[in-house]
Amino acid sequence: AQSVAQPEDQVNVAEGNPLTVKCTYSVSGNPYLFWYVQYPNRGLQFLLKYITGDNLVKGSYGFEAEFNKSQTSFHLKKPSALVSDSALYFCAVSPRAGNMLTFGGGTRLMVKP
Amino acid sequence: EPEVTQTPSHQVTQMGQEVILRCVPISNHLYFYWYRQILGQKVEFLVSFYNNEISEKSEIFDDQFSVERPDGSNFTLKIRSTKLEDSAMYFCASSETYPAQYFGPGTRLLVL
Numbered sequence: 547a548q549s550v551a552q553p554e555d556q557v558n559v560a561e562g563n564p565l566t567v568k569c570t571y572s573v574s575g576n577p578y579l580f581w582y583v584q585y586p587n588r589g590l591q592f593l594l595k596y597i598t599g600d601n602l603v604k605g606s607y608g609f610e611a612e613f614n615k616s617q618t619s620f621h622l623k624k625p626s627a628l629v630s631d632s633a634l635y636f637c638a639v640s641p642r643a644g645n646m647l648t649f650g651g652g653t654r655l656m657v658k659p
Numbered sequence: 660e661p662e663v664t665q666t667p668s669h670q671v672t673q674m675g676q677e678v679i680l681r682c683v684p685i686s687n688h689l690y691f692y693w694y695r696q697i698l699g700q701k702v703e704f705l706v707s708f709y710n711n712e713i714s715e716k717s718e719i720f721d722d723q724f725s726v727e728r729p730d731g732s733n734f735t736l737k738i739r740s741t742k743l744e745d746s747a748m749y750f751c752a753s754s755e756t757y758p759a760q761y762f763g764p765g766t767r768l769l770v771l
Contacts, residue, residue: 578758589750590762640758646704646715
């Protein structure tokens, strides 16, 4: 069975500073990895995915994520945080053979002016 | 930009009552999903649906749950006899091809 861990319940950064939201996963075989963002009273919005190829994937709103197979990690990054990035971020994994997403517990990102 | 929509946004029901949660997936998508999130807990997979049949389901998706695509646009989740522990946010999702899934805003279900 697959699992996802997001070790930080909350990440605080100052506007303009780089941000990292951590994610590690456990899955048999090669994973499909995803990041989603949830704003208040909204659904989960797809940010980016890793399927294969380049370990650094770029997504919406200037976010990117780095796949590290040896560390089984898929950390979300952004070079310069905006106050509007404040939201709840979820990492998810899906096995190649199946189609269900397994989510981490979420990390609340707070960007302060 | 096309979006997944869900109705109602909130539903309050009495324990033992049937509820139907409705979703309109993105129009050209072929795969449909339901997830739920109990307050303070992780988002959990319930069921996936493709070609008019369930393709995968979790242990949560027991005989009290059913899904249906009654017409060309709607995708529904029915809970036959709600329990207190069914109180959660229910998310519908759809995908054109595996694996990227696009989620709706959710229906918050409260069972009293």
